[in-house]
Amino acid sequence: MSNWSELPQDLLLILLEKLDNLFDYIRFCSVCSSWRSVGKTDSHRIRRQPPCLLFSSGKFLPITQLQNPHPPKSPLLSLPQNTACLGSYRGWLAILNRDVTMLHLQNPVSGQQIALPPLKAIIDNHKSNYQHRTSVWPIKKAVLSSEPSSSSCFVVVICSISDLFYCKLGDATWTRLLVPGFAESRGFSDVTYHMGQLLALQSTGTIFTTDLNSSCPRLTKLDTVGYTWNHAYLVSCGAELLVVSHREACNGVTKFEVQKQDYITTQWRDVKDLGGYALFLGYNRSFAVLATGLKGIQANHIYFTLVKSYKIDWQYQCLPAEHEVGMYDLEQSKVKPICQNNISIAAENTSVWWVPKIQ
Incomplete structure (x- = not known):
């Protein structure tokens, strides 16, 4: 056929089903108007993009490529250098800048950015409580309530001490979230x-x-x-709220435990079956994904990126210096390698879980 734009829609849909990489999908839609029309009708694929491992360099690896020892080269995303990603939500990232004074939201696919209030109030509060010690990261995580396109979007940040701060998009300053007196000193x-x-x-x-x-x-x-954990995560998994605790034994073995509340007894009990879901844990965001229909994802597994140490310089950078990437078989209580190309991952400063979204 001399004109690729005249390919039957059935054939184009077959081609589209073979694509599980966001940028292959974008390239498909860029061929011509007829291909783009077919791509837009595949709304299920747009909603079900698999998670990616996104590195601070702008390189990314879709989870479908993690088992490939020589993954195909993907385009670099435009990410600010020497910054840290403290949160992500439906394609958006919460980026902390180099000098730790500003936090902004960014969609690395579209390049759109949304400014948030200056961090002066948070940093002043942090330095006051830590008596000007600079060995502790002032902000650990940023959480979005909804997509930034929503007028009711809130951003909540966890500070390194007991405080939580929040802002609504459009606010000029951050507001400290009031905590009960008995809980003030419990991070x-x-x-x-x-x-x-x-x-x-x-x-x-x-x-x-x-x-x-x-x-x-x-x-x-x-x-x-x-x-009795080293660290714990709250994860929304369908209608269930899970508490996932990470423990590291004295021999360095990583273990995870998952708990959910029994609505009859109101007691928290251990969970070994996630009901077809897989969990993704990271210092920037933790979420659950229904594994059915997504290539490369195994149900009842926990995919994790753990920060082991931080490299802090208040004037130049604020980046995790060492991290661990892997997956945990919840049923067998066993850590497995997440990919075959660990050498390329080890060379990166940081890695976070990110689910791309086509706007």
């Missing part, structure tokens, strides 16, 4: 949105909730789950 492990509700987990195992739309948001105690 937070994670924050997430579940079923439209903001939840925060303290290192003591206490879960708090609040409504940021109220006139004076304040955290209130919701529940308590037992704890």
